[in-house]
Amino acid sequence: MRPALKRLQLIERHLLGHPTATEAAAWQVQxxxxxxxxxxxxxxxxxxxxxxxxxxxxxxxxxxLIHAQLAGTARRQRWLQAALHAVRRVLPQALRR
Incomplete structure (x- = not known):
């Protein structure tokens, strides 16, 4: 392995790992x-x-973005429900005529 990669691997092990007491001491020496x-x-x-x-x-x-899409869907559903409610109110009156 190239020395630069070994060095990066050493640094990553220090930053991302959980070194033992021995490894931590070796790190301080390095x-x-x-x-x-x-x-x-x-x-x-x-x-x-x-x-x-x-x-x-x-x-x-x-x-x-997900929140905006869900909010848009909810608005469309409320509009559709309101429109259906209005149609249901008007429909019986129109059928009686």
């Missing part, structure tokens, strides 16, 4: 020996936050 690791880790953490926010925004948009 941070001490590799000054760029903290910067790379922070960049990856910010990327994850951005992806999470984008996902939430997309979900909110989808939920808003």
């Amino acid at each position: 941070l001490f020996t590799d000054p760029e690791l903290a910067t790379d880790t922070e960049a990856q953490h910010l990327l994850y936050q951005g992806l999470q926010l984008a996902g939430r925004k997309q979900l909110r948009q989808e939920l808003d």
Whole structure:
């Protein structure tokens, strides 16, 4: 595996995993020996936050669209019910004539 991918895998394991005490200690040693690791880790953490926010925004948009569709359906149903009610009221009168 390429070194860059190994590094990314290491960072992901730290950010997304649940490290044991031994792994956490090893991480601290790596941070001490590799000054760029903290910067790379922070960049990856910010990327994850951005992806999470984008996902939430997309979900909110989808939920808003569903809500609008349901509200539109309810309005159409209310209109249809009102129209049918009016027809039912008028129909008996029209049949009596």
